[in-house]
Amino acid sequence: MLLNFVEELRAAGIGASLKEHLVLLEALDREVIERTPEAFYYLSRATFVKDEGLLDRFDHVFQKVFKGVLTDYGQQPVDIPEDWLRKVAERYFSQEEMEQIRSLGSWDEIMETLKKRLEEQEKRHSGGNKWIGTNGTSPFGHSGYNPEGIRIGGEGRHGRAVKVWEKREFANLDNTRELGTRNIKVALRRLRRFAREGAADELDLDETIRGTAKQGWLDVVMRPERHNAVKVLLFLDVGGSMDPYITMMEDLFSAASAEFKNMEFFYFHNCLYEGVWKDNRRRRSQRTPTWDLLHKFGHDYKVIFVGDAAMSPYEVSHPGGSVEHMNEEAGAVWLQRVAQTYPASVWLNPTPESQWGYSSSTRMIRDLMGGAMFPLTLDGLDAAMRELSRKKA
Numbered sequence: 001m002l003l004n005f006v007e008e009l010r011a012a013g014i015g016a017s018l019k020e021h022l023v024l025l026e027a028l029d030r031e032v033i034e035r036t037p038e039a040f041y042y043l044s045r046a047t048f049v050k051d052e053g054l055l056d057r058f059d060h061v062f063q064k065v066f067k068g069v070l071t072d073y074g075q076q077p078v079d080i081p082e083d084w085l086r087k088v089a090e091r092y093f094s095q096e097e098m099e100q101i102r103s104l105g106s107w108d109e110i111m112e113t114l115k116k117r118l119e120e121q122e123k124r125h126s127g128g129n130k131w132i133g134t135n136g137t138s139p140f141g142h143s144g145y146n147p148e149g150i151r152i153g154g155e156g157r158h159g160r161a162v163k164v165w166e167k168r169e170f171a172n173l174d175n176t177r178e179l180g181t182r183n184i185k186v187a188l189r190r191l192r193r194f195a196r197e198g199a200a201d202e203l204d205l206d207e208t209i210r211g212t213a214k215q216g217w218l219d220v221v222m223r224p225e226r227h228n229a230v231k232v233l234l235f236l237d238v239g240g241s242m243d244p245y246i247t248m249m250e251d252l253f254s255a256a257s258a259e260f261k262n263m264e265f266f267y268f269h270n271c272l273y274e275g276v277w278k279d280n281r282r283r284r285s286q287r288t289p290t291w292d293l294l295h296k297f298g299h300d301y302k303v304i305f306v307g308d309a310a311m312s313p314y315e316v317s318h319p320g321g322s323v324e325h326m327n328e329e330a331g332a333v334w335l336q337r338v339a340q341t342y343p344a345s346v347w348l349n350p351t352p353e354s355q356w357g358y359s360s361s362t363r364m365i366r367d368l369m370g371g372a373m374f375p376l377t378l379d380g381l382d383a384a385m386r387e388l389s390r391k392k393a
Contacts, residue, residue, distance in 0.1 A: 005065045009048055012061050016048050023047055037066070052279075184255035184378070188385060232256070233297055233342070234265040235272065237307025238280060240323075245350040248376060249306065252348075256304075264297065270311040271331030271365070272338065273322055290334055294341050302388045303338060303345035305369075306376065309362040310351065316364045335368045345369065346384045350376040 002021070009016035024047045033039035041062060049058050204223040211219030234256060236249065256263060266276035266288065275287035314321035316331045339345055347365060349356065353375045356362045366373040372387055374380040 005044075005061070008061045008065050009058070012057050014048055014054055014058060014061070015050070020047050052281075184251055184381065185259055188255055188259045188381065229262070230260060231262040231297070231301045232260045232264070233293070233301045233303045234263060235276065235303070235305045235307075236265060236267050237270065237305075238267050239269050241308055241310050242350075245308070245376075248350055252306065252376065266293070268307075269324060270307070270322070271315045271361075272305070272334045273325075273327045273331055274329065274334065290337075294337060299342060301342055301344075303342040304384070304388075305345070305347040307347070307349070308351045309347065309349055309356075309365040309373070310359045311361045313360045313364060316361050316368075332364070332368055335365065339369065344388045345372065346387055347373040348376045348380065348384060349373055353380075 002024070006016045006021050024044055027033070027043055027047070028040075033043050044062070045055070045058055049055060202223050204221045207221035207223070208219060211221055234253075236253065238249075242249070253265070256265075266278060267280055267283065268276050272290065274290050276290060276293070277283040277287050279286065312321065312323070315323065316335075319328055319330050320326045321330060347369045349362070351362075356366070356373075362373075372384075374384040374387070
């Protein structure tokens, strides 16, 4: 099984060498860990993973090879978890019932009503249409239905919440992924502006011949290496409705990392606000103020947003509209600031273009981008790169 484990790690692009395999065997032989699956997981991860960007890939391989090892199935009787029973009891809403349920109204009315409910409610509720609870038609709670509400805990089911109160974890994108990136690289190459900058460490053969012929002796001429001088700021939407597009996003991220040497990337969720981050595992503790980016990177940078732009319209239009925090300024304000600072800006959308009209937030963001929203297809990428090449700082 351990040999199979090593082969699977190599197949996934994780450098599992014979030396590391022997180190793992030696550690097991010397019993440096407890004899539990969890301890073995952390030991093997520490042995084979040298780059944090490969942690998610390692987890997939470990789960595949050691499927079922981390369970205690059949060893002792266990109670059925309460949340499993609760799922069985969840209410099913027909389409007719959903159409009869009305929204409270505006964003302000929803937030004001929630404040009152928090002050008045004294016990748990389920199946109702007023209090904060579960399985009902109230705008507040989870596992029910309301056309516009605030999900508090639980899992999203209908994608209609205008705010979500829970702690969610996102995974970093893998910029070493190579499968499927070749065509994307070809499309990205339209955004090129070659220049020779830096140290003169490349032989200029033509000038050397010309100088030698003119001087009558060997006249070696050196020049800086020619490279793509385009500077790119890449903003990547992660989590929530973007989860189905992770593979597509990793292909794009990997291709862009290889094609643009002067590229900086940052993550955001749903819409751009006052802070972005570089590592999703530390997105709450290590954020970069968006203002800092606008002052740090010059106007000659090309800006590429990647996201489905599908969210509550309040996230774009209202202060406090973010699903995860109370933002002091609306997302539209920050998008306008970016567009004013960087005239060459586009938005790449992974959802089919035929579906954009069904989302009011998508239409709003497209307008804020001056119409520069393109589908995340090869043709869309090609059109986006042409747009960025046309716009000048």
